[in-house]
Amino acid sequence: MTCGAGFGASPGKTISVAREPSGERRGQQAGAAPGGAARCPARSALLSLPEDPADRRRGAVRRKLIAANWKMHGLSDDLSWIDAFREALGEAHDRDILVCPPATLLAAFTKACRDVGIATGGQDCAAAQEGAYTGDISARMIADTGARYVIVGHSERRAGHDERDVHVRAKAAAALEAGLVPIVCVGETLEQREAGEAIAVVTNQLGASLPEAAGAQGVVIAYEPVWAIGTGRTPSPEDAEAMHRAIRKVFPGEGAMLRILYGGSVKPENAGDFLSRAEIDGALVGGASLDPEGFARIVNAVW
Numbered sequence: 001m002t003c004g005a006g007f008g009a010s011p012g013k014t015i016s017v018a019r020e021p022s023g024e025r026r027g028q029q030a031g032a033a034p035g036g037a038a039r040c041p042a043r044s045a046l047l048s049l050p051e052d053p054a055d056r057r058r059g060a061v062r063r064k065l066i067a068a069n070w071k072m073h074g075l076s077d078d079l080s081w082i083d084a085f086r087e088a089l090g091e092a093h094d095r096d097i098l099v100c101p102p103a104t105l106l107a108a109f110t111k112a113c114r115d116v117g118i119a120t121g122g123q124d125c126a127a128a129q130e131g132a133y134t135g136d137i138s139a140r141m142i143a144d145t146g147a148r149y150v151i152v153g154h155s156e157r158r159a160g161h162d163e164r165d166v167h168v169r170a171k172a173a174a175a176l177e178a179g180l181v182p183i184v185c186v187g188e189t190l191e192q193r194e195a196g197e198a199i200a201v202v203t204n205q206l207g208a209s210l211p212e213a214a215g216a217q218g219v220v221i222a223y224e225p226v227w228a229i230g231t232g233r234t235p236s237p238e239d240a241e242a243m244h245r246a247i248r249k250v251f252p253g254e255g256a257m258l259r260i261l262y263g264g265s266v267k268p269e270n271a272g273d274f275l276s277r278a279e280i281d282g283a284l285v286g287g288a289s290l291d292p293e294g295f296a297r298i299v300n301a302v303w
């Protein structure tokens with residue numbers, strides 16, 4: 001398998017997010033605490049940038065990233081998923097594949113995936129790198145396993161652990177500081193969508209969840225409408241695309257370099273509808289990623 005040839009890419013350039021004249025990021029909510037991280041050499045989330053800056057500006061080479069979020073699923077026997085997935089996948093070029101298993105499996109998974117073109121990531125990290133935080137796992141610990149990514153701000157953590165934008169921002173900053181690519185999750189509730197507030201809510205949430213050091217090349221954004229997660233419901237690909245377009249504008253001048261994933265009830269049957277869209281740079285897949293054949297079908301739905 002030759003997919004993900006760029007996983008071993010060297011650290012990329014971090015580009016700062018342009019500021020509004022007020023000094024705040026576009027859409028940032030009042031009262032958000034500073035991210036606290038100094039500008040740092042985050043690894044590039046884009047694994048295949050061309051040499052020509054004009055091509056970069058056109059965003060011509062945003063490779064699709066298909067990511068599995070296993071949530072709280074998986075035991076050591078499930079390392080067999082890797083072989084089953086590779087077998088089902090066949091040859092996959094021009095796309096990046098990421099698996100975020102539970103923390104208990106991360107080191108073993110990362111070791112097993114090292115030479116097979118599958119990147120790994122954590123599902124959450126602490127805002128601190130070490131200290132008296134019983135039960136927490138730091139970004140530095142995740143990076144120490146060899147993993148390259150970490151999901152922060154997933155709606156299940158926002159809702160179930162009372163994580164607010166200020167916490168997400170601090171976690172994303174910790175991830176960048178540890179050399180990880182944070183996958184910053186944002187999404188509106190059904191009430192917010194029905195009230196016509198989805199784009200304003202999501203862009204505000206994103207502005208307040210991004211740390212100072214975040215540049216379009218050093219982070220990945222996952223747009224996951226809360227009402228689409230685990231429900232079988234999805235926005236139309238057109239609505240998802242409209243949201244991705246709005247998210248890109250949160251990074252003025254460098255939005256074309258930002259990878260934005262869609263997440264929420266992505267299945268083999270609908271993956272192509274989303275992944276064929278120019279604005280949609282990949283998927284963050286929950287339930288359907290647990291089945292190696294199903295996840296392979298999703299990866300192979302990339303056009």
Ligand SMILES: O=C(CO)COP(=O)(O)O
Binds near residue numbers: 224231285286
């Ligand atoms: O939360 C998700 C990925 O992070 C999406 O979950 P489902 O694919 O199970 O809807």
